[in-house]
Each structure stands twice: as C-alpha cells, then as structure tokens.
Amino acid sequence: MTTPTPHEGDTHDPHRRHHPERPRPRQALQPRRRRGRFLFTAGFGPQDPATGEVVAGGVYEQTQQVLRNIQKVLATSGATMDDVVKVTAHLEHLDRDFAEYNRAYAEFFTAPYPVRTTVGSRLADILVEIDVVAQLPAAPASHAQG
DSSP, rough: OOOOOOOOOOOOTTTTOOOOOOOOSEEEEEEEETTTTTTEEEOOOOOOOOTBBBBBHHHHHHHHHHHHHHHHHHHHHOOOGGEEEEEEEEEETTTHHHHHHHHHHHHOSSOOOEEEEEEEEOOOSSSEEEEEEEEEOOOOOOOOOO
C-alpha cells in the first residue's frame, strides 16, 4: 500500500492543533479541508464550541448556532459567508422545521445566495446539520515597483 501524496493547494495538516474559536469535532475528522481556492467543511451541528453542548431551543436556534460555527471555520481561512457557494443541510424533521430553519438561514446569507440542498435525515439528538463549500478570496495581486 502506498501513501497518497498531497495535491497542490491541499492545506490538510494532521499535526495542526485545534483552534480555540473553531468548534471541536465530535469524531475523528477534519472540520475543514482546503483544495486550491475551495474550502470544504465537515457537517457541523448546533454545539456551542465553548461547552460542546447542543444549544437550547428549536431548529431556529440550532440553525443559528450551526451557522455561527461555520462562520468561525470560514474566518480561520480568511473567508466569510459571502464566499459560500454551496450549502448542504440535513433536517431531522424536514416538513415541520423547514420554515424556521429557512428563517435563521436568511439571517446569515444574502443574494446572490449559494446553491442549496436541504434534505430530511435521521440525526443523532440534533435537529440540523450543515456543511458548506466556499470559494476563498483570491490573493491580492502583487505590483512590481518600477
């Protein structure tokens, strides 16, 4: 068995320490992975990063916390919610909770909205889980002094 070589622009570092502002994953996974100018996140739940506990309230409050968690992960890579191009959301009760989830979602995104897929899923003791893909801002062009 051979060890795969990293791809150009892949900033995965297995020795990188957990950033205190970023939500801590509950499983053996990377919370984010960069490939070129794209940043892919793992699915985030509504845990408070300081306590690891699920926030109180319904799907509206949980969606707000999930999106705050995602904002923090994006910020550690120099991105914002405006850089998100794709959202995948899982709701425990799709029909019942979509309107409240969508209300919280609209507080974090503005037009042009990212493409979005929202599905009903069996989740473990949470009401919502979201992952995103963001296109990171281009590095500023350097200007030669002449």
